[in-house]
Amino acid sequence: MAPSSSMAMAMAMCFFMALTPICFSKITNGGYLYPQFYDQSCPQATNIVHSIVAQAVAQDARMAASLLRLHFHDCFVKGCDASILLDDGGSRNIISEKGSGPNRNSVRGFEIIDEIKAALETVCPQTVSCADILALAARDSTVLSGGPSWEVPAGRRDSLGASLRGSNHNIPAPNNTFQTILTKFKLKGLDIIDLVALSGSHTIGNARCGSFKQRLYNNKEQNDQLFAAQLRANCPQSGGDENLFFLDNVTPTKFDNGYYKNLMESKGVLSSDQILFTENEETMKLVKEYAADEDMFFMQFAKSMVKMGNISPLTGFRGEIRKSCRNVNG
Numbered sequence: 001m002a003p004s005s006s007m008a009m010a011m012a013m014c015f016f017m018a019l020t021p022i023c024f025s026k027i028t029n030g031g032y033l034y035p036q037f038y039d040q041s042c043p044q045a046t047n048i049v050h051s052i053v054a055q056a057v058a059q060d061a062r063m064a065a066s067l068l069r070l071h072f073h074d075c076f077v078k079g080c081d082a083s084i085l086l087d088d089g090g091s092r093n094i095i096s097e098k099g100s101g102p103n104r105n106s107v108r109g110f111e112i113i114d115e116i117k118a119a120l121e122t123v124c125p126q127t128v129s130c131a132d133i134l135a136l137a138a139r140d141s142t143v144l145s146g147g148p149s150w151e152v153p154a155g156r157r158d159s160l161g162a163s164l165r166g167s168n169h170n171i172p173a174p175n176n177t178f179q180t181i182l183t184k185f186k187l188k189g190l191d192i193i194d195l196v197a198l199s200g201s202h203t204i205g206n207a208r209c210g211s212f213k214q215r216l217y218n219n220k221e222q223n224d225q226l227f228a229a230q231l232r233a234n235c236p237q238s239g240g241d242e243n244l245f246f247l248d249n250v251t252p253t254k255f256d257n258g259y260y261k262n263l264m265e266s267k268g269v270l271s272s273d274q275i276l277f278t279e280n281e282e283t284m285k286l287v288k289e290y291a292a293d294e295d296m297f298f299m300q301f302a303k304s305m306v307k308m309g310n311i312s313p314l315t316g317f318r319g320e321i322r323k324s325c326r327n328v329n330g
Contacts, residue, residue, distance in 0.1 A: 033153035033313060037132075042124035049116055049133060053140040056112045061253040064141035065205025066109040071138035072198070072308070073097075073107055074131070076188060077166040079312025081159035082130035084167070085113060085325040092161060092328055100167035105242070106208065110326070113137065117325050130325035131156035135309045142305075145204050147255030148298035150306055157319035160328050174211040174270040178279040181272055188311050194304040196276055196286040200297055202247040203259035207269050209234070210241030215271045224266040231269070245269055260291035 038045040056063045074084040077097060084107070088096045097103055113133055120128045132154045143149045170188075172181045185195045216228055217237050234243050246252035247269050248259050259273070264287065268274030276283040290297035320329055 032315065033155045033310065035151040035153055037154035038124075038128060042120065042127045044123055045120060045128050045132075046136060048119050048123070049136040050140045052112065052116045052119060053137050054144055056109075056115075057141060057144045061145075062206060063109055063112065064145045064253070064255075065201070065247075066107070067112060067134075067137045067141040068201055069205065070107060070109050070113070071134045072201070073103060073167070073171055074134055075308050075311045076171045076184070078159060078161075078163050079314070080131050080135065080156055080309055081312070081314050081319060082134060082156075082322070082325060083159040083162040085110065085130055085134075086159075086162045086328070087326045090327045091330050094162050094328070095164045097162045097164055097167040100164055100171075102171040102173065103167060109137075113325050117322075121323065126321045126323055129156050129319075129321050130158050131313065133325070138305065138309075142201075142255055142301075145253060145255035147203075148302045150302035153306065153309065155315055156313040157315060158322045158325075158328075159314060159319055172272060174207070174272045175214060176272055178275045178283075188308075190304070190308060190311075192280075192282055193286065193300065194307060196283050196290070197297065197300040197304040198308065199273060199276060200257070200259050200290065200301055202270070202273055203251070203257070204253055204255050205247050206244040206252075207247055208241060209243040209245065212245075212270050213237070213241070215274075227265075227267045247273075257290050257294040257297045260287045260297070263287050264291055 053067065056067075070084060071080070074080055074082060077083055084097050084103070086094045086096055087098070088094055098107065113130065116133050116137065117128075117130060120133070132152075135152050135154070135156065139150060139152050170184060172184050176184075182192060182195060185191070190198075212231070213235055216232050216235060231245060234240065235245070248262060249267070250262070251258045259268075262268055263274060263277040266274065266277075268277070277287045278284070290300075323329055
């Protein structure tokens with residue numbers, strides 16, 4: 001399909017400004033993602049998303065991490081196609097990803113996505129995809145927490161189904177080995193640099209006791225003992241699995257490089273975080289670099305977020321633009 005005039009203009013602008021592929025993304029299935037995708041069809045789109053995300057984060061600072069995580073958990077399953085938002089049932093008898101191990105009683109923020117979608121449907125009916133809403137909300141959540149900004153290539157379409165199995169098997173888990181986590185990233189076209197940079201999103205948000213309890217009571221783990229004792233106080237060996245803990249206890253709602261400093265002090269809450277500093281020389285080097293240079297971390301995080309957002313999107317006539325993010329059309 002030939003590029004539209006607006007897409008051609010966007011391409012020319014990107015090349016004229018000598019920007020990287022962050023500005024304009026050619027997808028392997030032949031489609032295109034680019035930041036100006038809605039300039040003509042729904043020019044209010046980015047402002048509407050930002051406004052509602054800003055209200056949500058102002059009311060609940062934790063929501064920033066939740067919306068960022070929604071995008072991550074979406075992209076790692078069937079690609080960035082909003083499959084994570086689908087509820088059970090409907091005309092296609094969907095088995096929702098919301099019931100998977102990584103998502104059940106854990107992922108949140110669906111009502112914020114619903115609010116954004118309703119606002120967009122009022123001004124631009126069936127124009128802005130739920131998949132793009134997730135990508136934009138993730139960027140805005142990062143910025144509102146003090147992190148970097150980036151241009152979000154848009155043009156994704158929404159899936160017609162979900163994958164409970166994919167959600168159970170493809171999303172990196174807190175107790176996965178380093179090699180398993182790296183393999184899951186590589187299967188999505190992401191590399192070891194993306195792994196360390198994207199893990200830095202754990203500078204905000206919370207973890208449930210049940211997701212790291214095992215390492216607290218494992219004598220083989222090299223934890224900071226005082227820090228481990230503080231965690232044990234509200235994460236007993238039996239019970240308390242739903243108790244919440246800040247992933248970064250120093251600046252829990254500020255997007256900064258404190259996460260990496262914590263890892264260097266053996267104060268990573270999740271095993272999947274701490275092993276970045278203990279089990280691989282290349283990731284250890286990156287952790288040290290990001291701990292020393294926040295700007296370097298921010299720059300790579302933005303690059304890696306765009307790269308993650310390019311995982312197997314539906315473009316062109318594939319998929320659909322849902323009227324409701326929770327259900328396929330029809």
